[in-house]
Amino acid sequence: MVKETQPAEHDLVEQVQTGSRSAFDRLVTPLVPQLLTLARRMLGSASEAEDAVQSALASVWVARAKLDPERPPVAFLTTVTLNKCRDALRRRKAARFFGFAGNDFDLDLAADEPDAGVIAADRQALERVQQAMERLPVRLREALVLVSMEGMSQREAAEVLGVTEKAVETRVYRARARLREKFDGF
Known part of the structure; x- marks a missing residue:
């Protein structure tokens, strides 16, 4: 059963649909820790989780017209975040398949850029x-x-x-x- 959104959330979603960046920030900021936790659990990497959530938020902003004011935005954001995690896992799997990646994803490297x-x-x-x-x-x-x-x-x-x-x-x-x-x- 999908619970309905709270009145304040409803108004924020409508503002986001019209292009209000500040409303988007107010809507998603409380949800970011939850999304990061989800992504970290899926990916096992804090940095990859941050990338997945950032990409998910950017995608939601671009597709903000798909937000439904009558439904909690956390469901839509969770779905998009999971999709971004799946994308990251597929990229990781492809990199391993071709021998271009190891198993450690949170290693501190001496340089930011490879040689x-x-x-x-x-x-x-x-x-x-x-x-x-x-x-x-x-x-x-x-x-x-x-x-x-x-x-x-x-x-x-x-x-x-x-x-x-x-x-x-x-x-x-x-x-x-x-x-x-x-x-x-x-």
Whole structure:
């Protein structure tokens, strides 16, 4: 059951819909700690949580017309924040899949920017991986992306692709084998 918003919240949401930045600040400021806690629990990283919440708030501001004055804004903000967390998790998963990220996300680094040589090498490596994936047959690439990068189960991927779970398992195995073969010693 969705509870209705309080009168003050109702008025703030209407002001936000008309473009009042100060009303937006008054509406979201009390909710930020709750959103940060949610994002930290989802991502396990304070800095990534802050980025996710900031991105969520920016998205809500841009899509402020979607706010419903009759519903609590916390539900909409929570949904958007969860979506931003899912995006971050997908990016993290893709980075791990391609070998560009470790497991520690809150490490203090000596410098804010990576060395230019590291950036260039990472870009070249990513380009090679992207090219190798583009060369995979579509049926192998689809299965690999759905299972390994989109986080679908083999059953879900099978439903999407209209094949059996065993076919998805085989396609993912073959795609990974081709990529491993291509990047052996990489």
